[in-house]
Amino acid sequence: MTDVLTPLIDVALTVAREAGALLVEGYRTRPQAREKARSDLVTEFDLSSEAHIKKRLAELTPNIPVVAEEHGDVPIDELAWYCDPLDGTTNFVHGHPYFSVSIGLMKAEEPLLGVVHAPALELTWTGARGTASMRNGQPCRVSDTQKLEHALLATGFPPDRSRSPHNNFDAFVSAMRAVRGVRRCGSAAIDLCLVADGTYDGYWERALHAWDLVAGAAVVLSAQGTVTSLDGTAARLSVGHLVASNGALHTQLLELLGEQPLRLP
Numbered sequence: 086m087t088d089v090l091t092p093l094i095d096v097a098l099t100v101a102r103e104a105g106a107l108l109v110e111g112y113r114t115r116p117q118a119r120e121k122a123r124s125d126l127v128t129e130f131d132l133s134s135e136a137h138i139k140k141r142l143a144e145l146t147p148n149i150p151v152v153a154e155e156h157g158d159v160p161i162d163e164l165a166w167y168c169d170p171l172d173g174t175t176n177f178v179h180g181h182p183y184f185s186v187s188i189g190l191m192k193a194e195e196p197l198l199g200v201v202h203a204p205a206l207e208l209t210w211t212g213a214r215g216t217a218s219m220r221n222g223q224p225c226r227v228s229d230t231q232k233l234e235h236a237l238l239a240t241g242f243p244p245d246r247s248r249s250p251h252n253n254f255d256a257f258v259s260a261m262r263a264v265r266g267v268r269r270c271g272s273a274a275i276d277l278c279l280v281a282d283g284t285y286d287g288y289w290e291r292a293l294h295a296w297d298l299v300a301g302a303a304v305v306l307s308a309q310g311t312v313t314s315l316d317g318t319a320a321r322l323s324v325g326h327l328v329a330s331n332g333a334l335h336t337q338l339l340e341l342l343g344e345q346p347l348r349l350p
Contacts, residue, residue, distance in 0.1 A: 277301025
């Protein structure tokens with residue numbers, strides 16, 4: 086499998102960097118945005134990045150379908166690319182550097198490889214099953230933190246958090262009482278990669294989409310981390326409820342989050 090995935094990592098890395106260059110053209114320009122939903126924005130740069138990614142992946146891997154965010158694509162069971170052309174659009178619109186291009190490969194809920202490129206941060210992570218995770222070309226792996234009270238975690242909140250049953254508020258408050266700190270920076274793909282490189286000890290979020298998660302989950306797994314659903318069962322990235330950690334803290338984190346009711350769709 087490694088021999089098959091290695092050239093595909095190179096494909097995803099090339100395309101992610103190309104898309105990142107398109108995004109940089111709009112960074113700090115305060116681009117116009119429209120609301121798909123409250124606090125869920127889309128810009129011309131989301132659309133141009135997605136169009137470029139789809140075009141280039143179709144050219145380079147014509148036999149692998151592409152699932153992307155902005156044009157209503159739905160997850161499929163066969164081998165497919167899952168792409169977020171601009172993860173962190175709200176940040177991007179406001180000139181915040183915490184945004185990324187995320188390109189992952191998944192088959193039947195198993196993330197196989199991922200590339201997450203954060204052009205404004207000048208950071209790129211890669212990972213694939215059977216290989217080491219890399220941060221800017223250097224090997225990285227998850228932290229060795231053993232106690233939840235020493236942990237730095239990350240999370241996020243859904244765009245419709247004012248009315249969503251998955252608003253994550255109660256879990257956030259519980260975590261803030263139990264751990265060293267919780268960060269909320271607005272790009273799930275980057276948050277997952279910061280678990281993979283040992284910056285964060287764990288991350289959880291509810292009500293995401295496969296294109297938000299596949300690439301980052303693959304990077305975490307190849308960094309020897311653990312990824313599951315919030316109930317501890319195998320991760321269902323198409324559902325969008327996820328916990329990722331360094332592994333050593335995973336049971337503790339699940340127990341903490343399990344104090345809050347989880348209503349699966």
